[in-house]
Amino acid sequence: KQEVTQIPAALSVxxxxxxxxxxxxxxxxxxxxxxxxxxxxxGLTSLLLIQSSQREQTSGRLNASLDKxxxxxxxYIAASQPGDSATYLCAVGNSGNTPLVFGKGTRLSVIA
Amino acid sequence: xxGVSQSxxxxxxxxGKDVELRCDPISGHTALYWYRQSLGQGLEFLxxxxxxxxxxxxxxxxxxxxxxxxxxxVSTLTIQRTQQEDSAVYLCASxxxxxxxxxxxxxxxxxxxxxx
Numbered sequence: 001k002q003e004v005t006q007i008p009a010a011l012s013v014x015x016x017x018x019x020x021x022x023x024x025x026x027x028x029x030x031x032x033x034x035x036x037x038x039x040x041x042x043g044l045t046s047l048l049l050i051q052s053s054q055r056e057q058t059s060g061r062l063n064a065s066l067d068k069x070x071x072x073x074x075x076y077i078a079a080s081q082p083g084d085s086a087t088y089l090c091a092v093g094n095s096g097n098t099p100l101v102f103g104k105g106t107r108l109s110v111i112a
Numbered sequence: 113x114x115g116v117s118q119s120x121x122x123x124x125x126x127x128g129k130d131v132e133l134r135c136d137p138i139s140g141h142t143a144l145y146w147y148r149q150s151l152g153q154g155l156e157f158l159x160x161x162x163x164x165x166x167x168x169x170x171x172x173x174x175x176x177x178x179x180x181x182x183x184x185x186v187s188t189l190t191i192q193r194t195q196q197e198d199s200a201v202y203l204c205a206s207x208x209x210x211x212x213x214x215x216x217x218x219x220x221x222x223x224x225x226x227x228x
Contacts, residue, residue, distance in 0.1 A: 032215055043116075043203060044219040089155070097143045097209050099157035099171065100217060 006103035021075040023090030036089040116220035133189045137206030150200040
């Protein structure tokens with residue numbers, strides 16, 4: 001059974017700092033991995049999707065990497081801003097359009 | 113275009129009552145998913161619809177939970193004889209199955225269910 005773990009559970013950083021969020025999964029036979037953002041009381045917003053054949057994806061100040069063989073992904077946020085404060089969720093799909101298995105998230109606070 | 117919508121946004125019910133939660137997926141998205149988010153539990157999969165195929169019900173926690181999808185679009189999640197442990201946020205997502213953006217799941221704002 002696939003399990004997804006995110007470390008740390010919570011993180012507080014000063015504005016402007018670069019930071020890395022970690023995600024690990026137990027079964028490396030994944031099809032894709034998605035990073036989401038969730039603001040309090042809101043649904044999830046997709047940030048990046050990495051296919052299993054890819055090593056990384058970039059969107060603006062966000063860069064997600066995938067090391068499938070070691071069961072790890074990282075989300076790098078450059079020059080953090082208070083507006084980045086949210087919970088970040090990592091999820092893996094074991095085949096194309098199938099339900100995702102989620103980690104419990106990292107709650108990020110960026111302090112002005 | 114319009115995103116995934118869910119109704120109601122909040123639902124308070126008494127233990128033992130039945131509730132229906134609605135999801136309107138993004139137009140053209142043939143895959144639809146229901147998840148549940150409980151405090152301290154993270155998101156867990158409930159049920160998945162893909163086109164005309166039989167739904168994947170493997171995540172439903174008990175036979176009190178059921179869902180249907182009419183006309184390949186709107187979906188309704190029904191919880192019968194609600195229990196306090198059913199209190200959670202119920203999230204719906206949809207995705208394409210072809211095209212450049214396939215597999216990315218788009219989520220609705222959720223329905224917060226409170227069972228008293």
